[in-house]
Amino acid sequence: MVTVAERMPTMKSPADGETKAAVQIRDLRKAFGTQTVLAGINLDLAYGKTLTIMGQSGTGKSVLLKLIIGLQKPDSGAIQIGDSEITQLSVSELNKVRMKIGFLFQYAALYDSLTVEENVSFPLRRHTEMSKSERHDRVHSLLSRVGMQEASRKMPAEISGGMKKRVGLARALAMDPELMLMDEPTAGLDPIKAGEINSLIRELQQERHMTAIVVTHEMQTVKAVSDSIAMLHEGHILTQGSFEQLRKSQDPFMSAFMREAC
Protein backbone atom coordinates (compact mmCIF):
# COMPACT_ATOMS: atom_id res chain seq x y z
CA MET A 1 0.00 0.00 0.00
CA VAL A 2 1.28 3.45 -0.85
CA THR A 3 1.51 5.53 2.30
CA VAL A 4 -0.02 8.96 2.64
CA ALA A 5 3.43 10.42 3.25
CA GLU A 6 4.56 9.21 -0.17
CA ARG A 7 1.62 10.94 -1.81
CA MET A 8 2.02 14.24 -0.01
CA PRO A 9 4.61 16.94 -0.64
CA THR A 10 6.78 16.88 2.48
CA MET A 11 7.46 19.79 4.76
CA LYS A 12 10.99 20.92 3.91
CA SER A 13 13.45 19.47 6.42
CA PRO A 14 16.46 21.53 7.44
CA ALA A 15 19.70 20.96 5.56
CA ASP A 16 22.40 18.96 7.33
CA GLY A 17 23.84 20.85 10.22
CA GLU A 18 21.19 23.57 9.97
CA THR A 19 19.28 24.14 13.19
CA LYS A 20 16.22 25.82 11.74
CA ALA A 21 13.04 25.39 13.79
CA ALA A 22 10.01 23.45 12.53
CA VAL A 23 7.79 26.09 14.13
CA GLN A 24 8.91 29.60 14.84
CA ILE A 25 6.62 32.18 16.41
CA ARG A 26 7.64 35.80 16.71
CA ASP A 27 5.92 38.57 18.65
CA LEU A 28 2.47 37.02 18.15
CA ARG A 29 -0.39 39.18 19.36
CA LYS A 30 -4.10 38.52 19.50
CA ALA A 31 -6.93 40.38 21.20
CA PHE A 32 -10.69 39.85 21.20
CA GLY A 33 -12.25 43.28 21.50
CA THR A 34 -10.60 44.94 24.46
CA GLN A 35 -9.34 41.67 25.94
CA THR A 36 -5.73 40.95 25.02
CA VAL A 37 -5.15 37.21 24.97
CA LEU A 38 -1.66 36.92 23.51
CA ALA A 39 0.64 39.89 24.06
CA GLY A 40 3.80 39.04 22.14
CA ILE A 41 4.51 35.31 22.09
CA ASN A 42 7.92 34.04 20.97
CA LEU A 43 8.47 30.30 20.57
CA ASP A 44 10.81 27.97 18.71
CA LEU A 45 10.22 24.27 18.22
CA ALA A 46 12.86 22.04 16.65
CA TYR A 47 12.04 19.24 14.17
CA GLY A 48 10.99 16.00 15.87
CA LYS A 49 10.50 17.60 19.28
CA THR A 50 7.40 17.99 21.41
CA LEU A 51 6.57 21.25 23.11
CA THR A 52 3.93 21.27 25.81
CA ILE A 53 2.11 24.50 26.57
CA MET A 54 0.67 24.87 30.05
CA GLY A 55 -1.18 27.70 31.66
CA GLN A 56 -4.30 28.64 33.55
CA SER A 57 -7.70 28.31 31.88
CA GLY A 58 -8.51 31.20 29.55
CA THR A 59 -4.89 32.22 28.97
CA GLY A 60 -5.11 31.62 25.22
CA LYS A 61 -3.50 28.18 24.81
CA SER A 62 -6.19 26.92 22.43
CA VAL A 63 -6.19 30.28 20.63
CA LEU A 64 -2.44 29.86 20.07
CA LEU A 65 -3.00 26.45 18.43
CA LYS A 66 -5.74 27.89 16.21
CA LEU A 67 -3.46 30.74 15.17
CA ILE A 68 -0.73 28.24 14.26
CA ILE A 69 -3.03 26.34 11.90
CA GLY A 70 -4.57 29.53 10.52
CA LEU A 71 -8.08 29.08 11.90
CA GLN A 72 -7.79 32.53 13.42
CA LYS A 73 -5.79 35.52 12.20
CA PRO A 74 -3.31 37.17 14.56
CA ASP A 75 -3.41 40.93 15.07
CA SER A 76 0.33 41.02 14.44
CA GLY A 77 3.39 38.81 14.55
CA ALA A 78 4.77 35.94 12.51
CA ILE A 79 4.22 32.19 12.49
CA GLN A 80 6.70 30.19 10.44
CA ILE A 81 5.96 26.50 9.84
CA GLY A 82 8.82 24.90 7.95
CA ASP A 83 9.46 27.39 5.17
CA SER A 84 5.96 28.84 5.14
CA GLU A 85 5.05 32.09 6.84
CA ILE A 86 1.44 31.14 7.38
CA THR A 87 0.11 34.59 8.21
CA GLN A 88 1.00 35.68 4.67
CA LEU A 89 -0.44 32.71 2.75
CA SER A 90 -3.51 32.63 0.51
CA VAL A 91 -6.23 30.12 1.46
CA SER A 92 -5.08 27.56 -1.13
CA GLU A 93 -1.44 27.86 0.00
CA LEU A 94 -2.53 27.61 3.61
CA ASN A 95 -4.51 24.45 2.82
CA LYS A 96 -1.36 22.83 1.41
CA VAL A 97 0.39 23.50 4.73
CA ARG A 98 -2.66 22.28 6.69
CA MET A 99 -2.47 18.91 4.92
CA LYS A 100 0.81 18.31 6.75
CA ILE A 101 -0.64 19.26 10.12
CA GLY A 102 -2.84 17.08 12.34
CA PHE A 103 -5.12 18.84 14.81
CA LEU A 104 -6.73 17.12 17.77
CA PHE A 105 -9.48 19.36 19.15
CA GLN A 106 -10.25 19.68 22.84
CA TYR A 107 -13.67 18.01 22.44
CA ALA A 108 -12.60 15.95 19.41
CA ALA A 109 -14.97 17.84 17.02
CA LEU A 110 -16.07 14.68 15.24
CA TYR A 111 -18.56 15.19 12.41
CA ASP A 112 -21.96 14.25 13.88
CA SER A 113 -23.44 13.05 10.60
CA LEU A 114 -20.59 10.61 9.82
CA THR A 115 -19.70 7.29 11.43
CA VAL A 116 -16.43 6.83 13.30
CA GLU A 117 -14.92 5.18 10.23
CA GLU A 118 -16.13 7.95 7.89
CA ASN A 119 -14.74 10.58 10.26
CA VAL A 120 -11.25 9.09 10.05
CA SER A 121 -11.43 8.56 6.30
CA PHE A 122 -12.77 12.10 5.66
CA PRO A 123 -9.38 13.75 5.00
CA LEU A 124 -8.10 10.69 3.09
CA ARG A 125 -11.12 10.72 0.78
CA ARG A 126 -10.61 14.38 0.00
CA HIS A 127 -6.86 14.71 -0.30
CA THR A 128 -5.53 11.36 -1.52
CA GLU A 129 -6.24 9.11 -4.46
CA MET A 130 -6.29 6.00 -2.29
CA SER A 131 -8.56 3.19 -3.45
CA LYS A 132 -11.48 2.20 -1.23
CA SER A 133 -9.63 -0.84 0.11
CA GLU A 134 -6.44 1.16 0.78
CA ARG A 135 -8.50 3.71 2.65
CA HIS A 136 -10.32 1.01 4.57
CA ASP A 137 -7.01 -0.61 5.60
CA ARG A 138 -5.51 2.67 6.69
CA VAL A 139 -8.60 3.75 8.66
CA HIS A 140 -8.80 0.39 10.44
CA SER A 141 -5.11 0.36 11.24
CA LEU A 142 -5.45 3.86 12.78
CA LEU A 143 -8.58 2.90 14.70
CA SER A 144 -6.99 -0.26 16.07
CA ARG A 145 -3.96 1.80 17.11
CA VAL A 146 -6.18 3.97 19.31
CA GLY A 147 -8.25 0.96 20.42
CA MET A 148 -11.41 1.97 18.58
CA GLN A 149 -11.71 -0.62 15.84
CA GLU A 150 -14.81 -2.16 17.41
CA ALA A 151 -16.65 1.16 17.22
CA SER A 152 -15.92 1.87 13.55
CA ARG A 153 -19.60 1.74 12.49
CA LYS A 154 -20.92 3.76 15.42
CA MET A 155 -22.01 7.38 15.23
CA PRO A 156 -20.19 9.94 17.42
CA ALA A 157 -23.34 10.34 19.54
CA GLU A 158 -23.12 6.66 20.48
CA ILE A 159 -19.62 6.77 21.98
CA SER A 160 -18.22 8.31 25.16
CA GLY A 161 -16.19 11.53 25.38
CA GLY A 162 -12.94 9.61 25.88
CA MET A 163 -13.68 7.41 22.87
CA LYS A 164 -14.40 10.51 20.79
CA LYS A 165 -11.00 11.86 21.80
CA ARG A 166 -9.31 8.67 20.58
CA VAL A 167 -11.20 8.76 17.27
CA GLY A 168 -10.22 12.43 16.96
CA LEU A 169 -6.60 11.41 17.40
CA ALA A 170 -6.96 8.73 14.71
CA ARG A 171 -8.46 11.33 12.36
CA ALA A 172 -5.66 13.79 13.12
CA LEU A 173 -3.11 11.08 12.27
CA ALA A 174 -4.87 9.99 9.06
CA MET A 175 -2.76 12.12 6.73
CA ASP A 176 0.52 11.13 8.40
CA PRO A 177 1.10 14.69 9.61
CA GLU A 178 4.56 16.11 10.11
CA LEU A 179 3.31 18.48 12.79
CA MET A 180 0.67 17.53 15.36
CA LEU A 181 -1.26 20.09 17.35
CA MET A 182 -3.06 18.53 20.30
CA ASP A 183 -5.48 20.41 22.50
CA GLU A 184 -5.88 18.52 25.80
CA PRO A 185 -5.29 15.04 24.29
CA THR A 186 -5.92 13.15 27.52
CA ALA A 187 -8.48 15.33 29.28
CA GLY A 188 -11.57 13.31 30.17
CA LEU A 189 -9.83 9.94 29.85
CA ASP A 190 -9.33 7.52 32.71
CA PRO A 191 -5.69 7.11 33.85
CA ILE A 192 -5.24 3.85 31.94
CA LYS A 193 -6.58 5.21 28.64
CA ALA A 194 -4.65 8.45 29.21
CA GLY A 195 -1.50 6.39 29.71
CA GLU A 196 -2.21 4.52 26.46
CA ILE A 197 -2.63 7.78 24.54
CA ASN A 198 0.58 9.14 26.08
CA SER A 199 2.41 5.96 25.02
CA LEU A 200 0.96 6.27 21.53
CA ILE A 201 2.14 9.88 21.25
CA ARG A 202 5.58 8.79 22.49
CA GLU A 203 5.68 5.93 19.94
CA LEU A 204 4.77 8.32 17.12
CA GLN A 205 7.51 10.69 18.22
CA GLN A 206 10.06 7.87 18.13
CA GLU A 207 8.83 6.16 14.93
CA ARG A 208 8.13 9.19 12.80
CA HIS A 209 10.14 11.92 14.54
CA MET A 210 6.88 13.81 14.57
CA THR A 211 6.98 17.41 15.72
CA ALA A 212 4.17 18.22 18.15
CA ILE A 213 2.70 21.01 20.19
CA VAL A 214 0.54 19.78 23.06
CA VAL A 215 -1.72 21.89 25.23
CA THR A 216 -2.49 20.13 28.48
CA HIS A 217 -2.99 20.45 32.22
CA GLU A 218 -2.46 16.73 32.88
CA MET A 219 0.90 16.29 34.60
CA GLN A 220 1.00 12.61 33.56
CA THR A 221 0.88 13.75 29.91
CA VAL A 222 3.29 16.63 30.48
CA LYS A 223 5.89 14.25 31.94
CA ALA A 224 5.31 11.52 29.36
CA VAL A 225 5.40 13.43 26.09
CA SER A 226 7.28 16.72 26.55
CA ASP A 227 10.76 17.56 25.33
CA SER A 228 10.22 21.06 26.59
CA ILE A 229 7.45 22.90 28.39
CA ALA A 230 6.32 26.50 28.02
CA MET A 231 4.21 28.27 30.62
CA LEU A 232 1.74 30.77 29.16
CA HIS A 233 0.77 33.46 31.63
CA GLU A 234 -0.92 36.84 31.08
CA GLY A 235 -0.33 36.73 27.33
CA HIS A 236 3.38 35.95 27.53
CA ILE A 237 5.59 32.87 27.73
CA LEU A 238 6.57 33.14 31.37
CA THR A 239 9.22 30.46 31.18
CA GLN A 240 10.29 27.57 28.97
CA GLY A 241 12.38 24.51 29.84
CA SER A 242 12.34 20.87 30.86
CA PHE A 243 9.92 19.51 33.46
CA GLU A 244 12.65 19.52 36.12
CA GLN A 245 13.68 23.10 35.28
CA LEU A 246 10.09 24.28 35.60
CA ARG A 247 9.58 22.33 38.82
CA LYS A 248 12.61 24.03 40.35
CA SER A 249 11.64 27.48 39.08
CA GLN A 250 11.88 30.29 41.64
CA ASP A 251 9.12 32.32 39.97
CA PRO A 252 6.25 32.57 42.49
CA PHE A 253 3.49 31.87 39.93
CA MET A 254 5.44 29.02 38.34
CA SER A 255 6.25 27.32 41.61
CA ALA A 256 2.64 27.72 42.85
CA PHE A 257 1.29 26.27 39.58
CA MET A 258 3.66 23.28 39.65
CA ARG A 259 2.98 22.66 43.32
CA GLU A 260 -0.79 22.57 42.74
CA ALA A 261 -0.56 20.58 39.49
CA CYS A 262 1.77 17.89 40.87
Place this chain on the structure above:
Amino acid sequence: MQRQACLIEVVCSGHPQLRYAGTAVKTLFLSLFEWFGELGIFVWRMGRAGVTPPYEGRELIRQMDEVGSKSLPLVALAGAAIGVVLSLHTRDSLLRFGAEALLPVLIVMSIVKESGPIITALVVSGRVGAGIGAELGSMKVTEQIDAMEASAVDPLKFLVVTRVLACVLVLPLLTLAADFSGFAMGWVATTLADPISFRFYLEEGTKTLAYRDFLPATFRTMVFGFIIGLVGCFQGMRTSGGTEGVGKSATSAVVLASLFVILADVLLVRLILVFFG
Protein backbone atom coordinates in the same frame (compact mmCIF):
# COMPACT_ATOMS: atom_id res chain seq x y z
CA MET B 1 -26.06 56.22 6.68
CA GLN B 2 -23.70 58.25 8.85
CA ARG B 3 -25.76 61.36 7.94
CA GLN B 4 -28.94 59.59 9.05
CA ALA B 5 -27.30 58.61 12.34
CA CYS B 6 -26.11 62.21 12.92
CA LEU B 7 -29.59 63.53 12.11
CA ILE B 8 -31.12 61.17 14.68
CA GLU B 9 -28.60 62.39 17.27
CA VAL B 10 -29.31 66.08 16.53
CA VAL B 11 -33.10 65.61 16.68
CA CYS B 12 -32.94 63.63 19.87
CA SER B 13 -30.37 65.65 21.82
CA GLY B 14 -31.72 67.20 24.99
CA HIS B 15 -34.64 64.75 25.39
CA PRO B 16 -33.58 61.67 27.38
CA GLN B 17 -36.44 59.46 26.13
CA LEU B 18 -36.00 60.58 22.53
CA ARG B 19 -32.25 60.14 22.89
CA TYR B 20 -32.80 56.58 24.12
CA ALA B 21 -35.15 55.86 21.21
CA GLY B 22 -32.67 57.50 18.82
CA THR B 23 -29.84 55.32 20.08
CA ALA B 24 -32.02 52.23 19.66
CA VAL B 25 -32.92 53.20 16.09
CA LYS B 26 -29.28 53.95 15.33
CA THR B 27 -28.20 50.56 16.70
CA LEU B 28 -30.93 48.86 14.67
CA PHE B 29 -29.80 50.62 11.49
CA LEU B 30 -26.18 49.75 12.10
CA SER B 31 -26.87 46.08 12.85
CA LEU B 32 -29.13 45.87 9.79
CA PHE B 33 -26.44 47.30 7.53
CA GLU B 34 -23.84 45.09 9.18
CA TRP B 35 -26.03 42.00 8.60
CA PHE B 36 -26.57 42.82 4.93
CA GLY B 37 -22.86 43.64 4.50
CA GLU B 38 -21.84 40.30 5.98
CA LEU B 39 -24.45 38.54 3.86
CA GLY B 40 -23.03 40.18 0.73
CA ILE B 41 -19.50 39.03 1.59
CA PHE B 42 -20.85 35.54 2.38
CA VAL B 43 -22.61 35.33 -1.01
CA TRP B 44 -19.45 36.46 -2.81
CA ARG B 45 -17.30 33.88 -1.00
CA MET B 46 -19.91 31.18 -1.56
CA GLY B 47 -20.10 31.98 -5.29
CA ARG B 48 -16.31 31.80 -5.57
CA ALA B 49 -16.19 28.50 -3.67
CA GLY B 50 -19.00 27.13 -5.85
CA VAL B 51 -17.24 27.68 -9.17
CA THR B 52 -13.80 26.49 -8.02
CA PRO B 53 -13.07 22.76 -8.46
CA PRO B 54 -13.17 20.17 -6.97
CA TYR B 55 -16.97 19.94 -6.91
CA GLU B 56 -18.81 18.16 -4.11
CA GLY B 57 -21.20 16.07 -6.25
CA ARG B 58 -21.62 13.29 -3.70
CA GLU B 59 -22.51 15.69 -0.89
CA LEU B 60 -24.85 17.59 -3.24
CA ILE B 61 -26.80 14.40 -3.96
CA ARG B 62 -26.96 13.61 -0.23
CA GLN B 63 -28.30 17.10 0.46
CA MET B 64 -30.85 16.86 -2.37
CA ASP B 65 -32.11 13.68 -0.75
CA GLU B 66 -32.13 15.38 2.65
CA VAL B 67 -34.03 18.44 1.38
CA GLY B 68 -36.16 16.69 -1.24
CA SER B 69 -37.35 13.28 -0.19
CA LYS B 70 -37.69 14.17 3.47
CA SER B 71 -39.75 17.30 2.70
CA LEU B 72 -41.96 15.53 0.15
CA PRO B 73 -44.64 14.15 2.53
CA LEU B 74 -44.98 17.49 4.31
CA VAL B 75 -45.17 19.47 1.07
CA ALA B 76 -47.68 17.03 -0.45
CA LEU B 77 -49.83 17.28 2.67
CA ALA B 78 -49.70 21.08 2.64
CA GLY B 79 -50.59 21.08 -1.09
CA ALA B 80 -53.51 18.73 -0.43
CA ALA B 81 -54.84 20.96 2.34
CA ILE B 82 -54.63 24.00 0.08
CA GLY B 83 -56.50 22.11 -2.65
CA VAL B 84 -59.34 21.26 -0.28
CA VAL B 85 -59.55 24.76 1.21
CA LEU B 86 -59.52 26.40 -2.23
CA SER B 87 -62.27 24.10 -3.43
CA LEU B 88 -64.46 24.83 -0.38
CA HIS B 89 -63.95 28.61 -0.44
CA THR B 90 -64.08 29.12 -4.20
CA ARG B 91 -67.14 26.92 -4.63
CA ASP B 92 -69.02 28.95 -2.06
CA SER B 93 -68.14 32.23 -3.79
CA LEU B 94 -68.81 30.99 -7.32
CA LEU B 95 -72.22 29.60 -6.37
CA ARG B 96 -73.34 33.13 -5.54
CA PHE B 97 -72.63 34.18 -9.12
CA GLY B 98 -73.80 30.94 -10.74
CA ALA B 99 -70.31 30.37 -12.07
CA GLU B 100 -69.47 27.05 -10.44
CA ALA B 101 -68.37 25.65 -13.81
CA LEU B 102 -65.26 27.78 -13.39
CA LEU B 103 -64.31 25.95 -10.20
CA PRO B 104 -61.69 23.55 -11.71
CA VAL B 105 -59.92 26.31 -13.62
CA LEU B 106 -59.84 28.58 -10.60
CA ILE B 107 -58.41 25.85 -8.36
CA VAL B 108 -55.76 24.86 -10.91
CA MET B 109 -54.77 28.44 -11.76
CA SER B 110 -54.62 29.46 -8.14
CA ILE B 111 -52.47 26.47 -7.17
CA VAL B 112 -50.12 26.68 -10.15
CA LYS B 113 -49.61 30.43 -10.09
CA GLU B 114 -49.40 31.19 -6.39
CA SER B 115 -50.54 28.75 -3.72
CA GLY B 116 -48.35 25.80 -4.77
CA PRO B 117 -45.05 27.72 -5.03
CA ILE B 118 -45.51 29.87 -1.92
CA ILE B 119 -46.81 27.04 0.30
CA THR B 120 -43.95 24.79 -0.81
CA ALA B 121 -41.41 27.53 -0.09
CA LEU B 122 -42.87 28.28 3.35
CA VAL B 123 -43.05 24.60 4.34
CA VAL B 124 -39.47 24.01 3.16
CA SER B 125 -38.28 27.15 4.86
CA GLY B 126 -39.77 25.85 8.13
CA ARG B 127 -38.34 22.35 7.85
CA VAL B 128 -35.12 22.82 5.91
CA GLY B 129 -34.24 26.40 6.89
CA ALA B 130 -34.45 25.54 10.58
CA GLY B 131 -32.62 22.27 10.00
CA ILE B 132 -29.73 23.91 8.17
CA GLY B 133 -29.50 26.74 10.71
CA ALA B 134 -29.45 24.32 13.64
CA GLU B 135 -27.11 21.80 12.00
CA LEU B 136 -24.49 24.32 10.91
CA GLY B 137 -24.91 26.25 14.16
CA SER B 138 -24.26 23.11 16.15
CA MET B 139 -21.25 22.28 13.95
CA LYS B 140 -19.94 25.79 14.55
CA VAL B 141 -20.18 25.72 18.34
CA THR B 142 -18.72 22.20 18.61
CA GLU B 143 -15.73 23.19 16.42
CA GLN B 144 -16.68 20.76 13.63
CA ILE B 145 -16.41 23.57 11.09
CA ASP B 146 -12.97 24.46 12.46
CA ALA B 147 -12.01 20.77 12.21
CA MET B 148 -13.08 20.75 8.57
CA GLU B 149 -11.04 23.85 7.85
CA ALA B 150 -8.07 22.38 9.72
CA SER B 151 -8.37 19.32 7.42
CA ALA B 152 -7.87 21.69 4.45
CA VAL B 153 -11.51 21.33 3.36
CA ASP B 154 -13.39 24.54 2.57
CA PRO B 155 -16.56 24.49 4.72
CA LEU B 156 -18.22 26.95 2.33
CA LYS B 157 -17.76 24.54 -0.55
CA PHE B 158 -18.63 21.37 1.37
CA LEU B 159 -21.41 22.60 3.65
CA VAL B 160 -22.84 25.79 2.17
CA VAL B 161 -22.67 25.48 -1.63
CA THR B 162 -24.09 21.96 -1.54
CA ARG B 163 -27.02 22.92 0.70
CA VAL B 164 -27.90 26.08 -1.22
CA LEU B 165 -27.68 24.29 -4.56
CA ALA B 166 -29.75 21.39 -3.25
CA CYS B 167 -32.50 23.82 -2.18
CA VAL B 168 -32.39 25.59 -5.58
CA LEU B 169 -32.68 22.33 -7.53
CA VAL B 170 -35.23 20.59 -5.34
CA LEU B 171 -37.76 23.39 -4.76
CA PRO B 172 -39.31 23.28 -8.28
CA LEU B 173 -39.71 19.48 -7.98
CA LEU B 174 -41.36 19.80 -4.59
CA THR B 175 -43.61 22.51 -6.03
CA LEU B 176 -44.78 20.09 -8.73
CA ALA B 177 -45.62 17.58 -6.00
CA ALA B 178 -47.54 20.21 -4.02
CA ASP B 179 -49.37 21.33 -7.19
CA PHE B 180 -50.41 17.80 -8.12
CA SER B 181 -51.46 16.97 -4.60
CA GLY B 182 -53.50 20.21 -4.51
CA PHE B 183 -55.24 19.40 -7.82
CA ALA B 184 -56.05 15.89 -6.63
CA MET B 185 -57.45 16.90 -3.27
CA GLY B 186 -59.24 19.87 -4.87
CA TRP B 187 -61.00 17.36 -7.10
CA VAL B 188 -61.85 15.13 -4.10
CA ALA B 189 -63.40 18.09 -2.25
CA THR B 190 -65.23 19.26 -5.39
CA THR B 191 -66.55 15.83 -6.28
CA LEU B 192 -67.79 15.22 -2.75
CA ALA B 193 -70.04 18.28 -3.13
CA ASP B 194 -70.93 17.80 -6.78
CA PRO B 195 -69.55 14.61 -8.38
CA ILE B 196 -67.44 15.11 -11.54
CA SER B 197 -64.86 12.80 -13.13
CA PHE B 198 -61.15 13.48 -12.46
CA ARG B 199 -60.52 13.56 -16.22
CA PHE B 200 -63.19 16.21 -16.81
CA TYR B 201 -61.91 18.19 -13.80
CA LEU B 202 -58.34 18.14 -15.13
CA GLU B 203 -59.39 18.99 -18.71
CA GLU B 204 -61.52 21.88 -17.49
CA GLY B 205 -58.85 23.04 -15.10
CA THR B 206 -55.95 22.97 -17.56
CA LYS B 207 -57.63 24.03 -20.81
CA THR B 208 -56.70 27.68 -20.34
CA LEU B 209 -53.40 26.90 -18.63
CA ALA B 210 -50.44 27.97 -20.78
CA TYR B 211 -46.71 27.37 -20.36
CA ARG B 212 -46.33 31.04 -19.48
CA ASP B 213 -48.61 30.44 -16.50
CA PHE B 214 -46.91 27.27 -15.37
CA LEU B 215 -43.16 27.61 -16.07
CA PRO B 216 -42.30 31.03 -14.60
CA ALA B 217 -44.44 30.33 -11.55
CA THR B 218 -42.80 26.97 -10.89
CA PHE B 219 -39.24 28.01 -11.65
CA ARG B 220 -39.44 31.12 -9.50
CA THR B 221 -39.24 28.68 -6.58
CA MET B 222 -35.54 28.29 -7.48
CA VAL B 223 -35.14 31.82 -6.12
CA PHE B 224 -37.06 30.79 -3.00
CA GLY B 225 -34.74 27.77 -2.67
CA PHE B 226 -31.71 30.04 -2.95
CA ILE B 227 -33.11 32.31 -0.22
CA ILE B 228 -33.93 29.39 2.12
CA GLY B 229 -30.55 27.70 1.67
CA LEU B 230 -28.59 30.93 1.87
CA VAL B 231 -30.30 32.34 4.96
CA GLY B 232 -30.16 28.96 6.77
CA CYS B 233 -26.45 28.56 6.04
CA PHE B 234 -25.60 32.18 6.81
CA GLN B 235 -27.39 32.17 10.15
CA GLY B 236 -25.88 28.77 11.01
CA MET B 237 -22.32 29.74 10.11
CA ARG B 238 -22.39 32.90 12.22
CA THR B 239 -23.69 31.11 15.34
CA SER B 240 -22.04 31.93 18.63
CA GLY B 241 -22.85 31.35 22.26
CA GLY B 242 -23.27 27.59 22.64
CA THR B 243 -26.60 25.76 22.55
CA GLU B 244 -28.56 28.96 23.13
CA GLY B 245 -26.92 30.37 20.00
CA VAL B 246 -27.91 27.27 18.02
CA GLY B 247 -31.57 27.77 19.01
CA LYS B 248 -31.41 31.44 18.00
CA SER B 249 -29.84 30.56 14.65
CA ALA B 250 -32.52 27.98 13.87
CA THR B 251 -35.32 30.40 14.78
CA SER B 252 -33.84 33.34 12.91
CA ALA B 253 -33.20 31.14 9.86
CA VAL B 254 -36.90 30.22 9.64
CA VAL B 255 -38.20 33.71 10.36
CA LEU B 256 -35.85 35.51 7.97
CA ALA B 257 -36.12 32.91 5.20
CA SER B 258 -39.95 33.00 5.35
CA LEU B 259 -39.96 36.80 5.37
CA PHE B 260 -37.55 37.09 2.43
CA VAL B 261 -39.46 34.43 0.48
CA ILE B 262 -42.67 36.45 0.82
CA LEU B 263 -40.90 39.70 -0.13
CA ALA B 264 -39.20 37.99 -3.08
CA ASP B 265 -42.59 36.62 -4.16
CA VAL B 266 -43.99 40.15 -4.43
CA LEU B 267 -41.09 41.19 -6.63
CA LEU B 268 -41.08 38.03 -8.73
CA VAL B 269 -44.84 38.09 -9.37
CA ARG B 270 -44.47 41.65 -10.60
CA LEU B 271 -41.56 40.67 -12.86
CA ILE B 272 -43.45 37.63 -14.20
CA LEU B 273 -46.43 39.84 -15.03
CA VAL B 274 -44.15 42.29 -16.83
CA PHE B 275 -42.33 39.66 -18.88
CA PHE B 276 -44.93 36.89 -19.29
CA GLY B 277 -48.23 38.55 -18.35
